[in-house]
Amino acid sequence: MSGVPSCSTDDGNTVLNATPKRVYAKNCIRCKESKPIIVFRTTDTLCWPCYREVITKKFKNNISKSRSDKRELETFAVSLSGGPSSMVMLDLIDQCIGENVKRAKMFFKVHAIHIDQSVLRGLNGNSNSNDSEDNNTGLAIQKQLEEICSSYKVPLTIVPLENIYGDANETREQRRQQLVEVFEQMESNNTSKEDLLEHFRAQLVYETAHKLGLGRILNGSSSNRLAIRLLSSTSKGRGNSVPNETNLLDYHRTSTTVCHPMRDFLLKEIAIYHRYLGLQDLTVPSNPFHSINLNQSSHKASINTLCENFINTLQDISSQTIHTLLRSVDKLHSPVADESMFCSVCSCSLTKSEIETLKKSVGERINNSNSNNNTKCSTTTTNNQATSCCSTDSSKSCCSNDNNNNNNNNNNNNNNCCSDNSSTPLNLHTLCYSCRNILDKKSTTLTLPPYIKENSKTMVHSYQLRNEIKDFLLNDDDDEDDDN
Numbered sequence: 104m105s106g107v108p109s110c111s112t113d114d115g116n117t118v119l120n121a122t123p124k125r126v127y128a129k130n131c132i133r134c135k136e137s138k139p140i141i142v143f144r145t146t147d148t149l150c151w152p153c154y155r156e157v158i159t160k161k162f163k164n165n166i167s168k169s170r171s172d173k174r175e176l177e178t179f180a181v182s183l184s185g186g187p188s189s190m191v192m193l194d195l196i197d198q199c200i201g202e203n204v205k206r207a208k209m210f211f212k213v214h215a216i217h218i219d220q221s222v223l224r225g226l227n228g229n230s231n232s233n234d235s236e237d238n239n240t241g242l243a244i245q246k247q248l249e250e251i252c253s254s255y256k257v258p259l260t261i262v263p264l265e266n267i268y269g270d271a272n273e274t275r276e277q278r279r280q281q282l283v284e285v286f287e288q289m290e291s292n293n294t295s296k297e298d299l300l301e302h303f304r305a306q307l308v309y310e311t312a313h314k315l316g317l318g319r320i321l322n323g324s325s326s327n328r329l330a331i332r333l334l335s336s337t338s339k340g341r342g343n344s345v346p347n348e349t350n351l352l353d354y355h356r357t358s359t360t361v362c363h364p365m366r367d368f369l370l371k372e373i374a375i376y377h378r379y380l381g382l383q384d385l386t387v388p389s390n391p392f393h394s395i396n397l398n399q400s401s402h403k404a405s406i407n408t409l410c411e412n413f414i415n416t417l418q419d420i421s422s423q424t425i426h427t428l429l430r431s432v433d434k435l436h437s438p439v440a441d442e443s444m445f446c447s448v449c450s451c452s453l454t455k456s457e458i459e460t461l462k463k464s465v466g467e468r469i470n471n472s473n474s475n476n477n478t479k480c481s482t483t484t485t486n487n488q489a490t491s492c493c494s495t496d497s498s499k500s501c502c503s504n505d506n507n508n509n510n511n512n513n514n515n516n517n518n519n520c521c522s523d524n525s526s527t528p529l530n531l532h533t534l535c536y537s538c539r540n541i542l543d544k545k546s547t548t549l550t551l552p553p554y555i556k557e558n559s560k561t562m563v564h565s566y567q568l569r570n571e572i573k574d575f576l577l578n579d580d581d582d583e584d585d586d587n
């Protein structure tokens with residue numbers, strides 16, 4: 104303190120001491136040799152090799168926590184957007200399992216999945232350059248990702264976003280058209296469009312991972328991203344699923360688990376790591392809708408950007424904000440009212456009251472169709488019309504799905520008689536509160552991806568089935584009676 108100059112004021116002669124600037128070690132505090140590149144967590148000055156080691160150690164720790172059986176050679180799906188966070192995650196994975204790892208090598212495999220959303224570049228008001236150039240940028244990103252993945256010796260699967268409409272039925276151009284139309288015709292705001300895009304992307308990653316037979320997905324969301332999601336989800340009425348969306352492990356799809364191993368790292372720390380890797384930023388915009396209605400300033404374009412701006416400002420004022428937020432949500436768990444009742448769009452679990460409303464609506468439908476049973480593909484459960492392909496009376500029904508697997512498989516490859524989605528309207532009660540807000544009443548006229556109606560239908564059917572057989576089920580009390 105002695106070196107800090109003090110000054111005296113004229114009035115009262117009080118002596119004011121200037122706040123001393125924090126003095127950092129000139130060399131890296133770990134190896135005591137090299138020049139530091141970062142002040143890590145406000146105190147530790149670290150050089151690049153030491154910084155990489157510290158980050159890798161934390162990352163390894165998170166990966167171990169997310170594994171169920173460490174002796175099993177598990178394969179993770181890696182969701183790869185091309186942005187700094189997912190690219191750094193890829194390098195960290197290489198630090199865990201790569202050929203050059205000498206010490207404490209981990210045993211698991213990875214398979215990268217990239218969702219190519221170049222189809223959205225053509226949205227109205229969003230194309231600044233001509234189509235061929237856009238295509239080139241999309242292809243260029245894919246090519247670079249392929250090169251990077253092959254340098255890490257990681258297999259890569261690229262899935263175009265329009266495949267949310269299945270990958271067999273229509274031509275690629277038709278699927279692209281359908282997707283663009285949904286976003287263009289949605290009357291709602293940017294927030295809804297961004298959220299729907301997010302759900303589509305997540306759904307495609309799940310489907311692809313499922314097809315590849317992978318049960319765990321590594322998602323590279325940074326702590327900034329997760330804290331922003333915590334705030335934005337809460338403000339959009341998704342508080343119920345916030346713990347699932349932001350904690351290290353997300354169990355909301357019973358057959359697939361999403362892990363967030365980058366949860367401990369701030370975007371700033373990731374950016375520094377990314378710069379030292381010398382990789383190009385291949386980020387695809389997560390909010391491609393902003394340029395459509397840009398009469399407002401960009402950070403007010405949606406709830407998501409508003410939350411992003413708010414969290415970043417708070418983080419600038421106090422560097423502990425994000426960690427404190429995430430540590431608090433650590434202590435919470437998403438309640439699961441019924442394991443087979445999931446939102447048809449985002450797969451978060453429905454709340455008790457939502458399930459009650461759904462049951463009521465299904466009950467009403469049964470009554471209606473009883474009085475009017477000449478409808479094709481009726482959902483009637485009481486009269487066993489053997490001719491109706493969709494009858495729910497037996498497991499041989501072409502539409503029946505394994506009840507245990509519903510919502511997780513989301514197979515949209517059923518070309519069966521019931522896939523005529525345009526005829527039956529979507530049952531909005533099979534959606535969670537926030538997805539009902541995204542797809543308001545007018546949106547039901549849109550050609551939504553088939554997986555949504557499949558999920559919705561499966562859930563209604565399985566409820567009806569359970570309702571039918573409930574009188575024949577033995578409960579625990581009956582068992583005891585038998586024993587006696």
Ligand SMILES: [Zn+2]
Nearest residue numbers: 131134150153
């Ligand atoms: Zn060092």
Ligand SMILES: [Zn+2]
Nearest residue numbers: 446449535538
């Ligand atoms: Zn939902």
